Amino acid sequence: MITNTSNAALTAPSAGSESGQSLSRRQATMTYVHQYGIIVAFFLLCVGLSLSSEYFLTPKNIINVLRQTSINGILAIGMTLVILARGIDLSVGSVLALSGIVAASLATGETPQPAYVAIAAGLGVGLACGLVNGLVISRLSVPPFVATLGMLSVARGLTYIYSEGMPIPDLSQSFLWLGQGRIWQIPVPVIFLAATFIIFWVVLNKTVFGRYIYAVGGNERSARTAGIGTKKVLVAVYGLAGMLAGLGGLILTARTTAGLPQAGQSYELDAIAAVVIGGTSLNGGVGTIRGTLFGALIIGVINNGLDLLGVSSFYQQVVKGCIIVCAVLLDPARRSRD
Template identity: 55%
Template sequence: MSTRLETNATEVTQVKNSKFKVNPRNLLKKYGIVLILLSLIVIMSVLTPHFLTSINLINIVKQMSIIGIIAIGVTPIIITKGIDLSSGSLIALVSVVGATFAQAGQYPIIVPIIMALGVGLLAGLINGTLVAKGLLAPFIATLGMMTAARGVAMLVSDGRPIGNLDSAFLFIGQGSILGVPVLVIIFALVGIITWVLLNKTKIGKYIYAIGGNEHAAVTAGINVSRVLIIIYAYAGLLAGLAGMMLTSRIASGQPQSGLMFELDAIAAAVIGGASLFGGIGTIGGTIIGALIIGVMNNGLDLLGVSSYWQQIVKGAIIVAAVYIDSRKNSKKS
């Protein structure tokens, strides 16, 4: 009896000890993206004394809040093995439409907000319908929207910026509440809401199921078409929100705004761990990915590095992230 008790005690001790053991490989896999962000912050802080200041750090988050919101919208699409190339052009379209209805003394503030969000939502619904019901490849459907939206933006504005915006509208991009910029508050709220949608609701489970195995999802009774329409519409809605924020921040509607924003958003999601092969991705990872791009851009600007070199570095990072992702998936298969 005493021997059995000693054996049981030993097993319990081993179980307790195993809970406190840290596997470096698992730790790196789980928190590697955070370590990369922290390492980048340390490097930039050493290279330039102007980097690690409260004003500059807040500026980084403000700058990346717009790209971050687009990236958050794109993440569920990437999880389902899709892609959205229309975000940047939707920014331009929403910018000129929002600015048109945000003229000083013309309409209540709610009107340009509804118009901006409505345009983004409508474009997203069209994308989702083309993908889900029209059975078009996401690349083709959103590429068409990218071209069309930019054209409509130029048509609406006659190719010229639209200024003279109402002060209430400008508060969205330039104001602050209790010292916290409104842009940052909106970014945080969008991140929290989308995290809840992905992790605490049925629609979130369906998104991961579709990305993991669409045929199995259909067999399980999931309405794949409806889920795809919802996530593309949501991405369009967030693109509309981001376009409104950018318009307010720069105090004008610009038909040329949003260039390459869609690629930065996709890069943020992929760097943050979202797999282009589907089924994998987190909102926290996407936000950190966006911050990595923001820290890199800001640091290189402070160091006086040419914007051309910045594009080269960003391209190399994207290729590296996709290469690592493809290697992981090839090993699994």
């Protein structure tokens, strides 16, 4: 214990005038490597796969990968907000299912509701679940892991209660467009992913709210002392993550052409994986949404590539697991923190 106290304080060379400058330059280089390393890794992966399979780089396959990535990508963007705020949301898979079922129930039957009603309901359900998470975490001081673990179970249970355990098929054409439509040959889910990415990139990089998320995640006590309404920020963050889970639920329901009560199981883990591969720190306050996008794309490409190479899906899980751990191992920011 004596040996390990405050290594951080001792190892970080104190920044005098000159050494401080070079240190920060080194820091800047490391941040640079870190930010773009993931992109380089992604493209190397693509080059490797295109050499192994001629089918990989065809437009059809690329669109396929993007569509497969879209739901995880959207969930991962919500998860990025949560993890940046030093939290975790284990409930997104269940919330996705609940939103999907509620939307499906409105978009089916003899006289289905218009698609926008179903969509609003789905998003609303997701938002509501997220707000509950946020309130329980910020007002009642329940740790995020526990609160969202509770929501994971509650939302899944509500899904089965609401659907009586049965799938809800026969959805209206206008609703199915969400999952199956195309705009200029681009699948609608991919467009949703792109739009979500752009919106939340702006939120995190350009708005006061985005700044507050980083501040609350980096050090909640400091943020509070600085006059930031930390509880409101947390409620908003979980609310948004829930709403994005709702959006994922809508898209998944439309793609599978039915509301499935068992949908989205363990999706939260893929979302967390994308965020972690993308370089966001589980300690909060450090990370980018671009990293998350590429994290999600890497997962999508690996799944697709291994499919193309004829590797069984059992092995795919092993590979994905190894990549998650390696991504964190190779993270230079992490090393300097130790």
